[in-house]
Amino acid sequence: MAILPKNFIAIDAEITIAGGANGVPFSLFDPNHPFAHQNQYRPLPYYQYENKFNDYSQFNRERHLIIEEELTITPPPLDLKKAFNCFNQVQSAGAKYSIKLCLDVPNNKNPLALPPETGSQTGHTFIVITKSNAGKTITQVFGFYAKQHPGYLFPWRAMPSIILNNQLREINASLEMSLTQDQFDKLRQKAFDLAKNKYAADSYNCTNFGMDLFNSVRIKPIVVEKFTVFLPVNHIGPNLLELTKTPQMLFKKLKSMKDGKDAESPNIIIDTTGKTKAPLSHGECN
Amino acid sequence: MKKVIILIIIVVVLSNLPPLKWIVGPDDILYSNASGSFTFNELNYAGRNYQLCIVNFEAFKSVHKEDTLLFRITPINIFKFWRWNEYLTNDKYKLHYKSWKEIETKRGPLVNKTNWQAF
Incomplete structure (x- = not known):
């Protein structure tokens, strides 16, 4: 149990900062993001490169970009x-x-x-x-x-x-x-x-x-x-x-x-x- | 350079607004659940749209307790700048994308369509 100095308040915070490979930020955590999905097995997401809170060993996460392939189907008629x-x-x-x-x-x-x-x-x-x-x-x-x-x-x-x-x-x-x-x-x-x-x-x-x-x-x-x-x-x-x-x-x-x-x-x-x-x-x- | 950028911005904005938006027409997209037991194709010009898809999918869910997630199987094409406004604001593009190849491989060829399948 941590002993806090007087006049300090304990804050439990989740920090989410997501960056794309090219430096353009995008949210990996938007469930409806069209191009990125993350399967994660923890209650709340957090993600930051070189962040001291980021511990890959604790969580089993898979991140992958979804490539939206060109679709070439023509629906057939009702026969x-x-x-x-x-x-x-x-x-x-x-x-x-x-x-x-x-x-x-x-x-x-x-x-x-x-x-x-x-x-x-x-x-x-x-x-x-x-x-x-x-x-x-x-x-x-x-x-x-x-x-x-x-x-x-x-x-x-x-x-x-x-x-x-x-x-x-x-x-x-x-x-x-x-x-x-x-x-x-x-x-x-x-x-x-x-x-x-x-x-x-x-x-x-x-x-x-x-x-x-x-x-x-x-x-x-x-x-x-x-x-x-x-x-x-x-x-x-x-x-x-x-x-x-x-x-x-x-x-x-x-x-x-x-x-x-x-x-x-x-x-x-x-x-x-x-x-x-x-x-x-x-x-x-x- | 500044003029070119302003021109590009004007073209993008105008192409996303009526009447230019009407000229390119609505984007007819396709939907499916993960197993392909529910599929729907839009033909927006005749009112066969996302709302009708949802009405059908809700009815599907009332009789099927499994596989009740709807996916968009038509990809977003980021180069279609005239659809950017729709991509950002239209609910249908907020559906998860799933590859039709993946769904079709799992489902196999369709012999007789059920009333929940358009393809």
């Missing part, structure tokens, strides 16, 4: 054939089928607006298909995307598309309808065919895919107005882009159907609170 295979797990005789056309607008407070950062938040339209029988239900939730950001210089160009799982995506408006088995079979083939299309922001986007699929099994198709957007930072080509189908105009249509007491209004949900989410999807099956 729609495999996704539809999962519906085979539910017995078809007497099964109930339904399809729901869903949309998520980028600005819940102003559902008909496209935010100024045009192209960054376009909103999304997607499909929920459900088959249920004898207490067993399979649901698949999917939507159509461009494989990457369409860009600002040529936002209307056709580009490779991808189908992705859209489970738990926010739903601001939806319209649900039930299907017969024949309609379901037709829908399955139509989904495969439409998924082959290229993505084009103005002429074939997620809303075109969703509405085309939904309308393929309807007698009275849903029709929406065109949507003209201004591209503030586009310097090549026209600054006005006319989109044939959009989540914004689909929202307007579904809301007018709901407000106008359309025969299908009980099957329409409008919710701009952000609380309504798409159900869990099922994944792929052989």
Whole structure:
């Protein structure tokens, strides 16, 4: 036990000074530091070169720099054939089928607006298909995307598309309808065919895919107005882009159907609170 | 020399602010847990973003009690100066980085994706 002279106070202090090899200081102890990690087996870290408190023999520490390697993977699409295979797990005789056309607008407070950062938040339209029988239900939730950001210089160009799982995506408006088995079979083939299309922001986007699929099994198709957007930072080509189908105009249509007491209004949900989410999807099956 | 430095600073600052920031577009990155049983890819232009990834990962955690740490598998590229602001302020870049090679080697090839896997 140390005997302290009178008028002295004992202070138990941890000192942390970290320096990089090139003298540039960086914190090795930030748990979220992108380039450096330290595995240490003591309650509190401290670290200082040539410091009398630094005793390597006492602690088992490993320091290493993390090299963030260039990543070269392209996520594959949801395999729609495999996704539809999962519906085979539910017995078809007497099964109930339904399809729901869903949309998520980028600005819940102003559902008909496209935010100024045009192209960054376009909103999304997607499909929920459900088959249920004898207490067993399979649901698949999917939507159509461009494989990457369409860009600002040529936002209307056709580009490779991808189908992705859209489970738990926010739903601001939806319209649900039930299907017969024949309609379901037709829908399955139509989904495969439409998924082959290229993505084009103005002429074939997620809303075109969703509405085309939904309308393929309807007698009275849903029709929406065109949507003209201004591209503030586009310097090549026209600054006005006319989109044939959009989540914004689909929202307007579904809301007018709901407000106008359309025969299908009980099957329409409008919710701009952000609380309504798409159900869990099922994944792929052989 | 002083003018060059000032010019560089102006370019860096402007490239990190709208509207130049909008021209380069959002940085779509990828996420995974350590075993690759949860994977997610962003497509920010259509709202498939970090927030949606977190919503999905929280749901994943509610049914999986193990392997519940989310990693960023897309590296930060320090030379992309137009993303410096995002690198410093966006929560998604505060996630630990983990090498996808390492995760994929452990997981092996994917036959059928579960609903928690984008790749």
